Amino acid sequence: MFTADYIKELDKIKNKYEQSRAALLPILHFVQEKEELITPEAEKNIAEYLGIPVVHIHEVVSFYHLFHQQRIGKCHFSVCQTTACALRGSEEIIAYIEERLKIKPGETTPDGKFSFGLVECLGACEIAPIMQCNKDYVGILDKKKIDELITKNS
């Protein structure tokens, strides 16, 4: 169950909306921010809090790719693979990340420090090729920038 303090925070979000279910995406963001992922337990608690069946929470969690159902690395690379980035070399970037981290897209390193995934357009094609390192946009990617990020977060 959520603690009273936690519920106070959730109420703040919920009260912005005419219908409580509309608060679901911001609430999921809030919960993920605290717990790093959305667990089945959290889905159940949110369902109870909003008064809607847990299946509706789960279908939303699995539909949107920003919600994680498995633990990801402390440092998560979301690498754009769409046209503008591909034209500027994202395939090489992806291959280099695989080589450096020794993992495939969707995997996490055994020490839990890094994970990476392939995403579609991040809306920053002017600095392609790009990726997000957690929430930060890192643009005009090259091997050196990847190396620096890996060293910094190791």
Place this chain on the structure above:
Amino acid sequence: MEKIVTRHFDQPNSHLLETYLKDKGYEAARKAITQMTPATVIEEVKKSNLRGLGGAGFPTGTKWSFIPQANPKPKYLVINGDEGEPGTFKDKYIFELDPHALLEGIIITCFAIGSHKAYIYIRGEYAKSLERVQAAVDEASKSGYLGKGIMGTGFDIDVVVHPGAGAYICGEETALLESLEGKKGFPRLKPPFPAVVGLFGCPTVINNVETIACVPPIINKGAEWYAKLGSEKNGGNRLFCVSGHVVKPGVYELPNGTTLREIIYDHAGGIPNGRKLKAVIPGGISAPILTPDQLDVKMDFDSLKSIGSMAGSGGIIVMDDTTDMVWAAMIAARFFAHESCGQCSPCREGSGWVYRNIKKLYHGHAREHDLKNLPGIVNNIGGNTICAFGDAITMSVGSYVSKFRGEFEAKIKKESVCRI
């Protein structure tokens, strides 16, 4: 050339209320509420020839006039900031560099359609945008530009910033409403249109960020001034996003009707390394691809439509002569397969089928019948789905195949090896 939407972008701290107020900030909103009626505001926007800059190009004033004023339910304004069309990154600049221009546009629009609540839906990846817009809302609320009886006028308006969570389909307006209501982003069957049954079942106007940011200057300087800036039925300037193989990728504010050639060569610096242009997507990945002989097209909704493409979201992706067009088609097809929401069978199954087919071609494993079947698969998606996503697959991927057929044919596996 006079800048409109980007006019504050190079000022230091352009995102702060203090900076915005220095240049007639919120005066257009005050003028609209105190000196105009909702009907005259709508009339002014109609006369300006402002069209929806998210991609559809629908006349904005006309859209506002569809809100049934006799309907006793609350009315809503929803700002579509789920900028996800590949090649498009303009709204991010407005969020980050001039959020108060958007808020002022929201006030005027809400006044025009009789709404007292607006939602700004921003894609979840845009962390900085979400932060900046929320800070602007807080600042404006504190100073009496949002909230109850704004600027002493008695007009109430509440603005909520809402984060998306990473789904391209939520840029489709009815999917966005579903998402805003806390559901997965499945587009709704239309009619009823959102103007009648929208958010929470109430009349709703959904507008793009850039469109709404154009509203305050129109109210300040008048519809005629704005209409004169663009082409015949497409007033004002537009933010063109140029990416791919160009020397200077970025956002360029230019009048509607500027030629594609001018944008690529005069503004974005042309193609790097002395290479030649081979193909260009003129309006986001959904727009049919153009070839070098079509570069003199004027970049406005009607001109692009007349040559079989579309102005879409203003995202221009340039490809030079080293680009393998089967590879480029594969990347586009992968995008559609990845982002299909899965609601309609033709799109859910077709998008994956198209991707696998082109992937097979690209890797040299395809036979003649694979290429022969491709147009049939592609053409049976569009027109058979609830939303325009299916049409986008047909138009976009179909254009690669029809315009670069030779490259596709060259990939077909020639020898027939029989292993027993």
